[in-house]
Amino acid sequence: MKMVRGTLGMIALSWMTVAQARVQDMPGGPGVNQLNLHTGVTPIARDIYSLHWMMLIICTLIFIGVFGVMLYSIVRHRKDRGYKAAKFEEHLGLELTWTVIPFLIIIGMAIPATRTVVAMKDTTSADLTIKATGYQWKWGYEYLDGPATGVHFLSNLATPQDQIDGKAPVSNTYLMEVDQPMVVPVNQKVRVVLTAADVIHAWMVPELGVKQDAIPGFLRDTWFRADKPGTYRGQCAELCGKNHAYMPIVVEVKSQEDYAKWAADQKAAMLAATEDPNKTWSKDELLAKGRQVFATNCVACHQANGQGIPGTFPALNGDTKFVLAPMQGQIETVLNGHPGTAMAAFRDQLSDTQIASVITYTRNAWDNVGKGPDPVVQPSDVKALR
């Protein structure tokens, strides 16, 4: 039955594929039908590329050697060709040879590999250090030194849901585009310090030759030195829950001057965005902002219609425990999460204004409008409960 469905699905979608425009290579990401690693834009990535070619060539040669012999044997040493079986069962010299020679080959492979391992592990003397935090399901970046010190932001998947649902054709950067990329200067050793807020994630950018697990409660680090400006893309590489495929990484490598300018712009924007926590917002302002915050942070689990997924993610529409109840319970839930579940603590990810607005939105959306106490929540209410 499932095979019938699958086959029908395949036929239907093949039709659609043919009807869509040809996809191009992704800039800074995978090429169409790419066969091999990319050379990459860092010395480490290039080292790995060369190591891989070395391994591939040696293994192919051995493969041809062994299976050439076997193929010859299959053709000649057959009963139907009248070949009579020999009787030998051992040959010490031969067996020693084909133990020792592979051993030497392995040593030959291990020497250049060792050099690269040591180089990859050396994160000292970095020019710039950035902290990357894995969340379910996005990355957060914080600049720890240099001209952008203190700049921090979240980096969310920017692909429209319509493309995922098949209602719009997928773009060339499908699933590998974000709202705010990590920005770094070219030709500088960038040390990336990694951690996670909930489960293990992994930060991977193939063009940079980098992959490092982000482990909750621990710090790990890695480094890269990009030698070409451009945009480079990667994805989360450790299963982290339902949206594991939807938390990409984009790194923009800028010239030194452009980087300095970006840093200055970021700091100015952060200053401007610092809001008066005691300002009273209008209900319409809160609802407009809240709708945006909900779409970026809450829709993945609670769904756009607020119904959640029965048995897994609770509905917000008609919920009488937190949403249609005094505001304190819902504010605390959004701030602190529910440990042991997928409900994260948003206290460090969202500002008071963002939290107040998204809570206000849920209290006035779908069928909740007009029901329940505290339909409007102000940022000062959230601040009071931190």
Place this chain on the structure above:
Amino acid sequence: MRDMTPEQRRRNRRLGWILALCAFAILVWTFVRANLYGVGS
């Protein structure tokens, strides 16, 4: 099994229990190592 002598059975059982003990020891060892590594409770 009709065809195993009592002596054969005894030898089998003895080896069987030794192996079972080894398996159990490894189970215990794993918990002990984990406790030393990280907090157990």
Place this chain on the structure above:
Amino acid sequence: MSSVTVDHIPPHAGHDEHAHHVPRGWRRWVFATNHKDIGTMYLIFSFCMLMEGGTLALLLRTELFEPGIQFFQPELFNQFTTMHGLIMIFGAIMPAFVGFANWMIPLQIGASDMAFARMNNFSFWLLPVGAILLTASFFVPGGANASGWTMYAPLSLQMGPGMDFAIFAVHILGASSIMGAINIIVTILNMRAPGMTLMKMPLFCWSWLVTAYLLLAVMPVLAAAVTMLLTDRHFGTHFFNAAGGGDPVLYQHVFWFFGHPEVYIMILPAFGMVSQIVPTFARKRLFGYASMVYAICAIAILSFLVWAHHMFTTGMPVTAQLFFMYGTMLISIPTGVKVFNWTATMWRGSMTFETPMLFAIGFIFVFTIGGFTGLVLAVAPIDIQVQDTYYVVAHFHYVLVAGSLFALFGATYYWLPKWCGHMYDERLGKWHFWMTMISFNITFFPMHFLGLAGMPRRYADYAAQFTDFHQIATIGAFWFGLSQLLFAYIVIKAFRGHGAPAPANPWEGAEGLEWTVPSPAPYHTFVTPPQYEASH
């Protein structure tokens, strides 16, 4: 070629001397203590699990036909990938090898049955219980475990009750494996026919002796790991929670200390099977028997020293990265020796290419490819680029499917005449081989490219540039799955008697005690141990 003299084979199938009859009806199976019956049950069970696990694979490959989400939401998709792995490993591959151990080890060493016949029964009947738990976990709130067959913490701590079902299933299946391992070790060490020293034992028995020690050593470790998951989930411990003083990476160390020997558990018996089949169809003794034994032992010992090559991206110190890289690369040496010895066995033999031989040669060919990608993965810097990508998925399917599964197919065709007394349909068998071989490569070879290009694993959705290779893989997967229905047909057809009656030894070059008893093998064999005198 050899002269195996057997002291005394009873003229009838052993009914006469005792007031003892072959049990009938459901009691025969529920209370089975006969190694042949129990072996048969293991094999049927494992084939059913192969179908269930295969269905899960086809479901997820269907979703992966196109970018975007068409059929299954990511949370359900993750359940499919997870349970596909758990069911195939613990439900299909491992029980299949145990089924062969049960059927063939007593026959090959001239023993009347396994050492602990009643424990053998219990070992088998635990399996359906475990399988029901795994299957049922799909239907509890939250669905089945969706944290990968590796069940890493802390993700696995977030899962619903389906995770607890999986943990209990692992406990039960693990207990079955440990008891099976004890049974096999005691049988092989204590119950060989007089004159059969260890170094005269068929290599299949050697491979299982070593595998059984591996099982004994590491299944308790897995039991501890999943128990710690259980207590972290429900009983307030924090083994894997940093906030409580624990460490998520501890789980990975414990799991992979089990996990790496586990993959050798799944391949060593396959090596043993191939080492029986190739000499038979080359009509030439296995080349370098002693080296083959040492190689198996070397692989087993080394397998304990390389677990962290699954953890190269967790952030180990440099010396640890190097140690595990070197250890992993070293394993390729005894493995290579085995491939060379099989080739040397074929060399200047007098070969025919019936279905068992096709699968054995196919195994060597395709397993070696998997071995090479394993060597590539061993090189830690390369692993950094391809860890958790489809390159790894390609590698382990090459060694587990083209490796273990092909060996299981080949051994089934090889020993089927002994089990049921009829030859299988050779023409259909060849069809099965070629369809399986070709569709397997269509499915999994493109995954190497996907991985090198950066396609991560356990993804329900992917960038558009990966589409073509995914579509090829999905089509190959459906063809592969359908081909296995042909296998079922061939086996059932032979068991129903539609094939030439098989003599005691249907294969011209075959040696071994199992070929001295009639086909089908009588219910009781070697009631009195034979005197074994192989001319070695």
